[in-house]
């Protein structure tokens with residue numbers, strides 16, 4: 001008997017304590033919400049901050065980070081992050097420049113914005129009587145809300161290029177990355193602008209583009225081309241059993257050819273060496 005009643009007392013104590021804790025938490029949360037709501041509705045400072053935020057309306061930042069995965073170790077080693085950026089800039093620069101302009105706009109307005117926000121000197125002033133609420137706690141809540149509502153726009157542009165190397169199963173096993181500023185991008189663009197037809201006159205820039213173009217032939221693509229061509233040299237017809245096969249750009253990359261299925265063919269090592277950089 002005493003054992004059972006002891007157990008009953010223990011259980012009812014646990015239940016009672018749990019209920020008390022839950023009630024206490026609920027009460028605390030409601031109290032916190034009361035302060036939060038009161039400040040949001042009545043704080044003069046918050047109203048001023050909202051008005052300033054509406055006036056400034058900073059541009060949101062759109063991420064332009066670039067990345068690529070190579071399933072081929074040689075290409076991964078050969079191509080630098082800058083090479084990849086140079087290549088990609090050919091296609092994304094217009095949008096990128098718009099973004100840089102917006103970030104610059106944010107940056108030029110941000111100082112002014114902060115000055116306005118810091119000049120708000122109405123902390124602790126409310127549009128309604130505070131009643132039973134504690135003024136110290138109201139101040140703390142207001143301060144926290146002011147911090148949360150103050151805009152932190154992107155004011156500095158930077159673009160990250162990440163190159164990954166994957167193994168044959170597609171699992172990433174190596175990576176390298178580099179960060180470029182707006183100034184870096186402008187400098188590369190200046191060099192990209194030196195162009196004649198489809199060719200870039202800056203030698204380094206042109207070499208970067210050729211490397212990335214060559215690297216676009218993934219192992220997967222390579223095997224698809226071999227398969228399409230029946231595992232034979234398209235020039236002399238030798239099969240892969242008798243000669244090592246290679247992938248050839250029909251119009252060479254150095255002459256503006258691209259790494260597309262139509263521009264790729266299977267050649268044996270000998271025919272490929274003979275062909276070199278000519279167009280047949």
Ligand SMILES: [Zn+2]
Nearest residue numbers: 233236268271
């Ligand atoms: Zn051949």
